[in-house]
Amino acid sequence: TQLLEQSPQFLSIQEGENLTVYCNSSSVFSSLQWYRQEPGEGPVLLVTVVTGGEVKKLKRLTFQFGDARKDSSLHITAAQPGDTGLYLCAGASGNEKLTFGTGTRLTIIP
Amino acid sequence: DTAVSQTPKYLVTQMGNDKSIKCEQNLGHDTMYWYKQDSKKFLKIMFSYNNKELIINETVPNRFSPKSPDKAHLNLHINSLELGDSAVYFCASSALQGLTEAFFGQGTRLTVV
Numbered sequence: 502t503q504l505l506e507q508s509p510q511f512l513s514i515q516e517g518e519n520l521t522v523y524c525n526s527s528s529v530f531s532s533l534q535w536y537r538q539e540p541g542e543g544p545v546l547l548v549t550v551v552t553g554g555e556v557k558k559l560k561r562l563t564f565q566f567g568d569a570r571k572d573s574s575l576h577i578t579a580a581q582p583g584d585t586g587l588y589l590c591a592g593a594s595g596n597e598k599l600t601f602g603t604g605t606r607l608t609i610i611p
Numbered sequence: 612d613t614a615v616s617q618t619p620k621y622l623v624t625q626m627g628n629d630k631s632i633k634c635e636q637n638l639g640h641d642t643m644y645w646y647k648q649d650s651k652k653f654l655k656i657m658f659s660y661n662n663k664e665l666i667i668n669e670t671v672p673n674r675f676s677p678k679s680p681d682k683a684h685l686n687l688h689i690n691s692l693e694l695g696d697s698a699v700y701f702c703a704s705s706a707l708q709g710l711t712e713a714f715f716g717q718g719t720r721l722t723v724v
């Protein structure tokens with residue numbers, strides 16, 4: 502069974518600080534997606550990374566796919582209250598099933 | 612115009628009852644899914660359909676029966692509801708299975724009492 506472990510599970514920081522969320526697995530994925538979910542809503546895609554070592558930037562968010570395509574990180578610079586939410590990584594495997602990570606609940610305190 | 616819509620949003624029912632959740636997508640996608648999100652926010656795939664055909668069935672109890680009358684609809688019927696079935700159920704769709712963005716509905720919060 503493929504498992505994507507995210508760390509930390511919970512993170513609460515002050516507005517303006519930087520943070521990094523990690524997504525780790527022992528399995529290789531063909532691609533990896535990051536989603537953000539807000540209360541009462543479904544997850545919404547932020548980014549997809551496909552190539553080992555790939556780095557993608559989305560404004561203050563920087564996503565990296567590990568060289569071996571087993572792990573990924575999300576770095577947020579100068580966090581804002583609007584960044585608050587549940588962040589989920591999701592890996593696509595050989596049978597094209599999307600496996601979701603354990604989630605990181607991020608709270609940005611104004 | 613909601614891309615993936617599921618109804619109802621909330622469902623409270625007694626143990627032993629049978630209930631259905633409906634899902635429709637207007638994105639023209641071939642693949643649709645049902646996911647279950649537990650109280651710890653872990654999102655686990657239950658079923659995947661591609662163009663009305665069952666592709667993935669993740670060892671879900673056979674009390675859960677998905678039905679896809681056409682590729683725009685994927686309904687979930689649950690028989691003999693149990694307390695442990697309480698969760699948020701999400702319908703989603705994607706253009707290509709697993710490889711492209713999954714668009715999620717707003718979820719159905721099922722509470723079994």
